[in-house]
Amino acid sequence: MSSTLAPKAAPAATAAAAPTAAAGASAGHSGFNGGRRIPQAVNEPVKSYAPGSPEKLDLKARIAAMADEQVDIPVVIAGREIRTGNTSKVTMPHAHRHVLGQFHHATAQHVGEAVAAAREAQRDWANWAWEDRVAIFLKAADLLCGPWRSTLNAATMLGQSKTVFQSEIDAACELADFFRFNAQYAQEIYAEQPVSGPGMWNQMDYRPLEGFVFAVSPFNFTAIGGNLTTAPAMLGNVVVWKPASSSMLSSYYVMKLLEAAGLPPGVINFIPGDPVAIGKVALEHRDLAGVHFTGSTGVFNAMWKTIGANMASYRSYPRIVGETGGKDFVVVHPSADPQVAAVAAVRGAFEFQGQKCSAASRLYVPRSLWKTMKESMVSMMQDIAVGDTRDFRNFMGAVIDRKAFDRIGEYLADAKRNATVIQGGGARGDLGWFIDPTLVETKDPSYRLMCEEIFGPVLTVHVYDDARWHETLAIVDATSPYALTGAVIAQDRAALVEASVALRNAAGNFYLNDKCTGAVVGQQPFGGARASGTNDKAGSKWNLMRWVSPRTIKETFAPATDYRYPFLAAE
Ligand code: NAD
DSSP states (O other): OOOOOSOTTSOTTTGGGOOOGGGSOTTSSOSOOSOOOOOOOOOOOOOOOOTTOHHHHHHHHHHHHHHHOOEEEOEEETTEEEOOSOEEEEEETTEEEEEEEEEEOOOHHHHHHHHHHHHHHHHHHTTSOHHHHHHHHHHHHHHHHTTTHHHHHHHHHHHHOOOHHHHIIIIIIIHHHHHHHHHHHHHHHHHOOOOOOTTEEEEEEEEEOSSEEEEEOOSSOHHHHHHHHHHHHHTTOEEEEEOOGGGHHHHHHHHHHHHHTTOOTTSEEEOOSOHHHHHHHHHTOTTEEEEEEESOHHHHHHHHHHHHHTGGGOSSOOEEEEEOOOOEEEEEOTTSOHHHHHHHHHHHHHGGGGOSTTOEEEEEEEHHHHHHHHHHHHHHHHHOOBSOTTSTTOSBOOOSOHHHHHHHHHHHHHHHHHSEEEEOOOEEOSSSOEEOOEEEEESOTTSHHHHSOOOSSEEEEEEEOGGGHHHHHHHHHHSOSEESEEEEEOSOHHHHHHHHHHTTTTOSEEEESSOSOOOOTTTSOBOOEETTBOOOOBSSHHHHHTTEEEEEEEEESSOOOOSOOGGGSOO
16 A cells, blocks of 8 residues: 655655654753743635635645545554554545545554553653644644645545535634644633732642543544644643544544644554544543543543543543534524525535534524525525535535435435425435435424434424514524524524523524534634533633643742741730
8 A cells, every 4th residue: 555644745854853752851941031922823814726726736636646545544652653454444435435545443452552652751741841832733733734735635525525615624724723723822821820929929830631631533524633632732731542433534644744743752642443442441541631522422421421430540530521412503583684594504504514513404484584595595405516525516525424324314214204305305325425405394393303413414494483483592492402503693683682692501602694604713612512512612722721730839938937926926
């Protein structure tokens, strides 16, 4: 198997620049005097990939080269690549016979070795000056936005079936934003120090957690794997990373990018393989200091249960951070512009085949607007091209794998039996895992498709009587166990205010007159409550706070030399 790891234009010296663990400055600083400030974070601009643009030419070439090669993806422990021979194929969801490579499964023993390597690396890493740690991720951001951009985009487009736009906002921009904004939030946290009374100096030492962080990432965003691992690492933590099997190609390139930016060996260890076997060793390990998870609610609940059952055996209470499932809504008020509502619903529901945790999957429309909205939505949906994402004219690619294809197919069959399929409903799995954008109408607001996370391009609408707006808000709030994202479309300000109050706990990311997807790091910190997760807001200071264990230090400059207090003196 050939393995062209570094992107074509990557500076040759970068990989070699990775310092050895021993090179870390144990003294905890680099001899630099001065209050250092890192560059101000700004969001990475989204490139257009318009016909003829240089970025499009570059990306097309990278896609063609990557489609032609087969990458042999190892386990990486302490910078060492391990090939176990127990492998799984990496394929394109939109051309599932096309093999992009294979990845090697880690064994239970490798998980133990990864923890040991991480703990060893932490001896230096935790004591580096924070500015030197975050410099690695700032460099990773610039490499990503420059010579590595087409590699991460091509891997995400081919391996996860994202269109160029969906990939660009994830694998390039969001990942770079995570690196840059988290570095800035780290700076803000470290700057927060207590006041000192006369004769003393009070300090906060923001220690990393004592142990390792187990980062477990989902398939649907390349940037999430990059964030789950690097957010704790920036603060001096060390990480064992279990990437999702169905996004292995892009996850591997994220790992290579971090190495190229100079990440010391052992700080993040890359452990692909069977989730249950890997999870068991990691979650029951005495040194488990935290879990940084994004994925489904069921998996997170099972992890929490394992941790609960092992409480007596841990060194510290593990920090448990998980962002999980959603059943995201769009509620339309009678005052809404129906075209604005239709576009919010179509974009929110069908971009990336509805496989965003934030994807719109239940829609509430007043009867007075339904005819206009339906016509507009159906016309847009008929215009949407579904196919191979290498053809930039496609708005949608394939769903991630056969399991997802079958699961979504069952929901389509249910809709055909128990509701009305207004548009779509088709699925073709012979070449790729393609599912048409589908609009289902139900009279029953508690119908299964209005409550359960489907994670596919299926939007179910309930049409309500205009006079029942208030009751409808109560239904939206109570229908599903999740509370991730939601949108309200209205021109009447009072309706927006009422919905904001009625749905205050129904979504952690709440949109007014916009679609319920597309959160941007630094602008809309992301996370939901109820069954949608611990709401620690990925890409924010609140998230980073979970990865430090502050130590308070009080120093007295002229300490007492007499045990007696003045009040003890004679009357
Ligand atoms: P998933 O839960 O199937 O898998 C997530 C990760 O957990 C994968 O790496 C998987 O291998 C691993 N895993 C599975 N079982 C495990 C076990 N027993 N022990 C340890 N690890 C285990 O989720 P997915 O299909 O990859 O992603 C889709 C889900 O993620 C959806 O529910 C979606 O809503 C959610 N999601 C949420 C957010 C958010 O911010 N709230 C963002 C993206 C995705």
